[in-house]
Amino acid sequence: MSDAPIVLDVGGTRFKTSWTTLRSVPGSRFDAIASGQWLPESDGSYFLDLDPKYFDRVLNHLRCGASLYAGLQSWERTEVDRLRICLHLVSRNTTSIPSWDYVSCGAGLEITGHERVVAVHHKVRSMRFARGTTPCDQFCVHLTANGNVSDVALGFTTIEGFEPQYDKVQYGMVAHCWHHQRVTRDEVRGACFQANNPHSDSFPPDMDLLVKWHRQSHTLSITCDATDVSFSIIFPAPSATLQLYPVVGLLPVRTSSVSDMHAGHGPQTVHNTSIEASLVPLPESTA
Incomplete structure (x- = not known):
């Protein structure tokens, strides 16, 4: 049979x-x-x-x-x-697909799709954050942008002191996400670390991104197997037993770079712009 x-x-x-x-x-x-x-x-x-x-x-x-x-x-x-x-x-x-936490969702964000999709469709003055419901060392996310450029933060955070209205990506990377263009890393930052990124690594749109925390090397990596592209950053060593939660930050803006935004020039909000981050299954090789 x-x-x-x-x-x-x-x-x-x-x-x-x-x-x-x-x-x-x-x-x-x-x-x-x-x-x-x-x-x-x-x-x-x-x-x-x-x-x-x-x-x-x-x-x-x-x-x-x-x-x-x-x-x-x-x-x-x-x-x-x-x-x-x-x-x-x-x-x-x-x-193994995690979900976004309603309780820790920043104002202006919407959670849908069995708590696996977080999106911002309205004008907000600053980046809003959502945290995952359970701790993990890796998750896979799919970014979708409509309209013009949006800023996205991906990484991990702790549960203690997390504030969805403020920058609490303790171990994360900030990037632009463009409609019909590429997601480009502009800056990396984290606990005790902030610096402009001189590189021009980028990801194509509408691809699954694997976000992973490597405990032994205290390194954050974001990879895209479909395009064989990867980048990473080393952070000051946290506690080996620290529980980390997935976190995403979203902000629809129109600005030349993320560093300009932090320098105080301020983003110009774009009408009819939205950005969403969908949690998706891990690649077969990592599950």
Whole structure:
């Protein structure tokens, strides 16, 4: 049976795969088909009353571990999540996704998408911050910018003394995020450290960024496997047992550089500009 093909009729669209593929995640609804609890149609296919739009992503994920969410907007990720939940597909990778904390969310930020998406759509005078609900040493985030340039801070913070209205990215990097352009690192800063960054490392838009804290070297790194790009910064050594939480800062602005903003020139707020940060599954190699 394991190598035999099977035909699924998903909302009127037919998909052909193998029993091995369907049974790669124990406890899913496909187990009911394999056990005989789910009877086939007269033509031998198995009917699932679901939207077929993202079902090919599910099959690719089951076949080879391909990302369910790569290249999708936040609302599309929500639809894929609904499909995954309907099929009872709960894997190690999907359960590792953290969430943003409502309680620590700064004024002007909105949290949606099962607490995995934080966005700012309104004019704010200064960067607003949101902290994750649970401590971890790595998380993956997907930035989406609309309109003009926005400032983004990514990194980690402690739970003690965190203030969502103020700069509390104790171990983080600040970057610009441009619509249809690149996310460029302008400045890195953290506890007992602040300096202009002379480099021009950058990431393309709409890509998953892996943010990781390396405890042994007390180094923060942000990488993008899709473009083989990475940068990092070393910070003064904190306590080895310090619990760190994911943190993001968002500010839609129009300014020449982040350093100009801190120099006191002040950003010029842009109308119809928004920025959002979506927490997504960790890459297969790190989960």
